[in-house]
Amino acid sequence: MNCSDLVEIDLSNATEFTDSGAAAIAKAKNLERLWLVRCKLVSDIGIGCIAVGCRKLRLINLKWCLRVGDLGVGLIAMKCKEIRCLDLSYLPITKKCLPSVLQLQHLEDLVLVGCFHIDLDGLTNLKQGCKSLEVLNMSNCPCISQYGLSFITNGAECLRQFNISYGPPVTLDLAKCLQYFSNLQSIRLDGCIVTCSGMKAIGNWCASLKELSLSKCSGVTDEGLSLIVQGHQELRKLDITCCRKITQASINSITNSCTCLTSLRMESCSLVQSEAFVLIGQCCQFLEELDVTDNEIDDEGLKSIARCSKLSSLKLGICLKITDDGISHVGTGCPKLTEIDLYRCICITDVGIEAIAHGCPDLEMINTAYCDKVTDASLESLSKCLRLKALEIRGCPGVSSVGLSAIALGCRQLTVLDIKKCHHINDVGMVPLAQFSQNLKQINFSYCSVTDVGLLALASISSLQNITILHLTGLTSNGLAAALLACKGLMKVKLHRFLSDCSPIPFLITCNPAVVCFNGGTKPPLRYFNFSHFIVVLSGNRPHGMEAASRMMGNYSS
Incomplete structure (x- = not known):
């Protein structure tokens, strides 16, 4: 077969793909896009063959190709001058290949996640960064400092997105490295130590950020966060997950300054009081995504958030103060909801689930794990949500095969199902699941009452890819x-x-x-x-x- 006209090949997770296979790929002279993710047997030799043969490459992903080093990457950079997107995540590369990479005149997207051997000495040798670079991801690069960053970003005037999560401390000096990038719209600092002076400097950047992630950053305070949101009032997405020092003062600043937010993630902000969530609903009515997992939100907060009519994703896991009353307001006010997480919301009953099912017909994912008051009535309500794809009801002792049968009959697009510790689900529920849920890809039915008969019934689902089977007393090794x-x-x-x-x-x-x-x-x-x-x-x-x-x-x- 003549493959010379191929323009795209995806060999991700081809664990037996070797250099001989790479040599065959090299014959595809018109190839533009190539994915070799986790092809751990291919080496510099195979990549060199591809570099010589596929000069028109615009995208190549070498993530987790652990035998590819500086030589292979250098050959790609020297031979494939049209490269736009280059993913070198977790490769054992060092300073040697970076100058060649950054001389690619059309390079727009560079991913260097987990390149542990790139150090400060490697970066200080660079006199000029890549002018065309728009997206740079250097997360999990522990040896990078603010001085090294200043060299790799030097001259990258088009930079729009920057990720240095789990990297160097965000100090005043580091923030100054990025202050003049007028096109910068998105920055991720997840897991970094941040200083107040660094946050103040970010607030004074000339660029107007659209996306900012401070997830799991230690050092985030009310003062620092307020300075940032006051300086970047055009923010659309903000992630302050596990910023445990912030209080209602931060929420006041966010809701006053960033009224156009479409995404707010603030899981486990434990010092934020329930009154703050009322402000979110009053001031940020363009929200499409809200994550308040493990917070003090109550029904009054949910009633306010129900004003966000564009909301499509709402995560309320471990919010112990919410009840059916608050959830019912969400069902009435948020008709576009496609995802809701109620994990361990122990006060939620069938009444709340029915309100969601009735008011949100486009629902695709719902998690009611360990909501022990949920019964088959909830599943019968959810069976009317014809687009439901993921259902997690583990630890719900009130559900049985009757409710699961209703889901199987009504939700034909179901792909993920977790019924762990639903002891009243047995083979009777597996039969309709096998008959009608032909899109099912993943199921966990540990600790259920399923036997060999039910498991064999599920085996007829051709799409099934992932099964978890723990502690099924009715299961035999032969079955x-x-x-x-x-x-x-x-x-x-x-x-x-x-x-x-x-x-x-x-x-x-x-x-x-x-x-x-x-x-x-x-x-x-x-x-x-x-x-x-x-x-x-x-x-x-x-x-x-x-x-x-x-x-x-x-x-x-x-």
């Missing part, structure tokens, strides 16, 4: 083996460790190209034993292995 044989598309199975010694499971693992993880016991932390190395045993010879396994199953069944 499990038969189900694994029947599941053609499985990619990951999680089982209890004792099954690793139960025949015919050990042999079957060598025949099924799935990653099988065994739960190592009841004592925390859990240990997982990855048997994915068995994939190689019968690679390219699967039919013979399947036939042998079938014969083996016949012997055991007798």
Whole structure:
């Protein structure tokens, strides 16, 4: 087959792709986009072949190609002058290849996540940055300092997005490195230590930021955050997750200055009092996404937030003060809601869920895990949400196979289902699920009452990729083996460790190209034993292995 006209190839997770395969790819002279994510066997030699043969490349992703180093990256930079997007995440590269990379005249998007060997000495040798660069991601690069950043960003006048999460402290000097980038719109500082002087300097930047993430930053205070939002009143997205020092004073500043916010994430801001959430609903009515997980929000706050009619995603996990009354207002006021997280909202009952199901017909995801007052009535209400794709009801003892059957009948687009610890769900619920949920990709039914019969029924779902099966007392090793044989598309199975010694499971693992993880016991932390190395045993010879396994199953069944 002649592949010379191919312009795009995605070989991500092709774990057996080697340099010989790369040499074959090099014959695609017109190739423009190439993904080689996690191709861990390809080396500088293979990448060199691609660099020489595919001169028209505009995008190449080498993330987790652990055998590719400075030589391979340097060859790409020297031979493929049309490169626009380059992902070198987690490669063992050093200072040697950076000058060549930054001389690419058309480079717009550079990703250097987790490049642990790039240090200050490597960056100080650079006299000029990349003028065309628009997006730079250097998160998880622990050896970078503000001085190194000043060299790599030197001359990058077009820079729009910058990510240095889990990097150097955000000091006054670091903030000054970026103060004159007039096109800068988005910056992520997740996990960084921030100083008040650094935050003040960010507030004085000439650029008007549209997106800012301070998630899990230590050092964020009311004073510093107020200075930032007052200086960047055009903010659309703000993430202050786990900024545990801020109080209502910060919310006052945010709601007064940034009234055009479309996304606000503030999980676990534990010092913010319930009254502050009323302000959010009053002043930020353009919100489309709101995450207030593990906060003090109550029904009055929800009633106010229900004014945000454009809201599509609302996360309220572990908000212990909210009740059906507040949730009902959301159902009435937020008809565009597609995602709601009510994890461990212990006061929510069927009344609240029914209000959401009735008022939000486009709902795609709902999490009611450990809402122990939820029953089959909630599932019957949710079965009217025809676009529902993800349902998490683990730890809801009031639901049974009756409610699950209603979901299977009504929600034909369901792809993710978590029914762990729903003890009243049994084989009766699995049969309609197998019949009507043909898009299901992931299911967790640990601690349920499902037996071999129910598992075998699920095996008929061709789209099923990920199964978690822990502590199913009605499951036998023979039934499990038969189900694994029947599941053609499985990619990951999680089982209890004792099954690793139960025949015919050990042999079957060598025949099924799935990653099988065994739960190592009841004592925390859990240990997982990855048997994915068995994939190689019968690679390219699967039919013979399947036939042998079938014969083996016949012997055991007798």
